Amino acid sequence: MKIKTVRFIVSVLVGLILLTLSYFWIKTRHREEEPIRVTFDFGQPQKNRIAVLFFNNMSGSPDDEYLSDGLTEDIITRLAKIDGLNVMSATDVQRFKGRPITIKEVGKALNVDAVMEGSVRKVGETLLVTAQLIDVATGLHIWAERYERKIAVEDIFGLQNELATKIAQAAHLNLNQSAKETLTQRPTVSTEAYEVYLRGKFYHLQMTVEGNWMAIEMFQKAIELDPNFAIAYAGLGDAYANHYHRVEPRDRFWLDQASTQIKKALEMDPSLPEAHKALGHCYSNLGEHEKAAEEYQKALAVKPNYMEAQIGLGEAYCILGKYDEALHQLEEALDHHPEFSYIYYMMGCVYSMKKERDQALSWFGKAFERGFRNVELMARDSFLDPLRDDSGFKNLMKKFHLEHKKREAKAV
The missing domain is CATH 1.20.5 (Single alpha-helices involved in coiled-coils or other helix-helix interfaces)
Structure with a gap:
């Protein structure tokens, strides 16, 4: 039996x-x-340090990359406004784009608890999106889903809202009404304007003179399509300020244009962090560093881990001689963006101005280890003037120049 x-x-x-x-x-x-719908609850403590990797463009055409990049950046932007969630910036994750790298390697490099990755495929007027959130410690899926959406603003923004909400829920965060309203915001009612704006952001992120010109053209077109598109005005103003800073630093026309566009953005949305950051950039270029600091603070009040605003505020404090405040701000930036080499460089600059030679050289060494090679900036940066005659600094500059030449030769 x-x-x-x-x-x-x-x-x-x-x-x-x-x-x-x-x-x-x-x-x-x-x-x-x-559709895929996989959800796991490990009953683990809060996972509030998140990285959203750039979605892979699976459309077969490089021309559609602006869509996958734009979707990624907008999800990051929405998440960055949620209190209690520490999300890495687009700049932090940009270096992983297109590279064969494991989730554990990303987690270690950025010191995050979970990583979101996915893909976007454009088929006619439809977007096919896959997304998965992965626990860095275990390598297991926290959730994974597949979506099919029309290329229309209500569908795209709805998808961004859903993905951002799922990440917040995975971090065991209780979203209050303000956070929910932030996630459901729609910056434009025009699908065409939004597509053109995404192209502008794509070119802007290239950080080249040619890319900046293309960004200006795209942002202008987006504004023509939707004159009430606040963040497009902010993008246009930022692109004008970049042109002044990199190409024509003696022509005030570009700064005046930048200021005009940014102020239009703020008239439409007084709390827009991108506009306050861009206005801070303008004031900094004009030498009005107290005003610049105020604008960076306004940006950070809405978007607490906004790296560009954190660095800008640190620079403003350094110029104003508020060295302890500058160090505090840059340390905050480092905590959230541990692999961004320019922050290490700025830490060295503050210690240089404080005339703490050993600390300054140590931080410049850390910047070098993380890939900082901007010898043109170092040659003209007044923050480094207290060190110009120091033998240790001269040796360090030789090292920077040597690596810079190697990189140029390799590029050729």
Whole structure:
């Protein structure tokens, strides 16, 4: 009797296993038609340090990359406004784009608890999006889903809202009404204006003179399509300020243009952090560093871990001689963006101005280790003037110049 019972139990177990395997085989065969919905709750403590990697463009055309990049950046922007969530900036994750790297390597480099990755495929007027949030410690999925959306603002913004909400929920954050309103904001009602704006952001992120010109053209077109598109005005103003800073630093026309566009953005949305950051950039270029600091603070009040505003505020404090405040601000930036080499460089600059030679050289060394090679900036930066005659600094500059030449030769 016992033997029959055992055989019966074994038969049932084998049947269940075969049934389960058949189920997953069918799911795999039909994965294109059926949405993925996988959700796990590990009962673990809050996971509030998140990195959102740039979504892969699976459309087969490089021209569609602006869509995958734009979707990623907008999700990051929405998440950055949620109190209690520490999300890495687009600049932090940019270096991983297109590189074969594991989730554990990303987690270690950015000191995050979870990583979101995914892909975007454009098929006619439809977007097919896959997204998965992965626990860095275990390598397991926290959740994974597939979405199919029309290329229309209500669908795209709805998708961004849903993805951002799921990440916040995975971090066990209770979203208050203000946070929910932040996630559901729609910057424009025009699908065409939004697509053109995403192209502008794509070119802006290239950080080249040519890319900046293309960004200006795209932002202008987005504004023509929707004159009430506040963040497009902020993007245009920032691009004008970049042109002044990098190309024509003696022509005030570009700064005046930048200021005009940014103020239009703030008339439409007085709390827009991107506009306050851009206005801070303008004031900094004009030498009005107290005003610049005020604008950076306004940006950070809405978007606490906004790296560009954190660095800008640190620079403003340093110029104003508020060295302790500058160090505090830059240390905050380092805590959230530990691999961004320019922050290490700025730490060295503050210690240089404080005439703390050993600390300054140590921080410049850390910047070098993380890939900082901007010898043109170091040659003209007044923050480094207290060190110009120091033998240790001269040796360090030789090292920077040597590596810079190697990089140029390799590029050729």
